[in-house]
Amino acid sequence: MTNYFKKIPTILALGLISSSAFADDFFLGKPASSEEVDENCEQTEQGCEGKWAGSVEFGYVAVSGDNESDSLNGRFTLGYEVGRWRHAGALATQSSSTEDSNGVKTEARKFTAQAKSDYKFSKYAYAFGIADYDDTKDSGFDYQASLALGAGYRFIEDESHTLDGELGFGTRESKIEATSETNSEGIVRLAGLYKWKINKNAEFEQKLSSEIGDDNTVSKSYSGLSANIMESLALKVSYSVKHQSDVPVGNEKTESVTSFTVVYSF
Template sequence: MSRLYMADNSSNPSDSGENVKPFTMDGEFGLIKTTGNTETTSIKATLSAHQELEQWSNDYIVESLYKQDEVDSDDGQITKTTAQKVFVSGQGNYKLTDPNHRIFAFASYEDDRFSGYQYQGTLATGWGQQVWKNDTSSFNYSVGPGYSFAKTEEGEDASGFIVRGAMDYQWKISPTATFRQLISTEIGSDNTKSKSETSVAAKINGSLALKVSLLLNHNSDVVEGNENLDTQTAVTLVYTFF
């Protein structure tokens, strides 16, 4: 197993204005353990919530990834942590006179031990728009200025002003299957951080779904020895609490 943030886990695009729930929350979990010639343990967990109010549309995400591998050393095989990441984000969207036009405020924090950074955080605000939403699909985007707080593994400050853009496209393939594409980018003078998640979720029953996803994380500026692009492929179960 190897997971935009984009802070916009909106309700199902098939929901009409009358059927939109004021609050929804999903929990996502995946566990892979292999034994034999290769010993690995991978755990992926995500909690996402969407709040739809008269004047606000808000999204919250907490996600984590942990992986251990058995590797060869001079003392034989040892257990080594090869992935450890925690990410949290929140976005509030204030609806204007036309509720499809919005002013957004976004905040995120990421602690990824293997990214080359001690931490990366973002504050941004700007313009958002729900371009369309009908029974089969929806599309919205947001763009605006912000500030990135970051520190490299060497202790160097990598903070600076950025321009943040994000988009969310959903397509209801069938009554039980949904395709989703999330993309975000934070463009700064020292580093451009981009994230893409492509997923397909299929309902097993009313509250449980099976999700297959591909996540791409890219930093344009990384320390020597680190890759610019990280990829994660996951098959997870998603449970809808509300």
């Protein structure tokens, strides 16, 4: 698993650099046409109104027996598109508790937040700004927060598939739990997002990102498969992994979470 994450920065960088289409369209491509911009507008008497979209996820598991455990996870996303602008935000939380036969209870929790804005220069090329926040109990860090600006390109777009790649630069701040020391460093951010609409009721999503710093490289992977059971209601299984090249002594470099959730989209 560790070797896999070490390859992520190289794979994403080669994909961005080697694509002549990316260079031609991003630097020389025509701006987004009025027809393309209007796709994200609903014309009213007041002019162009953007499009909103969002989702709420919820999952819960309880186990009883020699050891009792329960886990709860939730996620909220909200997006807004208008003209050349595309905005997205997400909040997620995970909590779990385990009690053994001796009554010893162990608790874990995780909270993450992300906000991102894109500005489209052409049909496929865009600039972006992104902010990330991660607060995971007993991870060795009180929190980790990052901010990056950069450029992205949509390599594939058809009825079933989309593939985006991004390259950016920014900064990350990490507060160490044991010492309350705060470390700041510059980062290079590489990211990719792939979506596959399998059919009208099923969709697969894969996200990869890597924030490369002198002191620590943070790589993340998210895989999600959802299937509609009603028009706005779906069942979803997801698997996420986070790997860090350097963590405080006594903490694991890799953490992973498998989730089963019900998703309501609006």
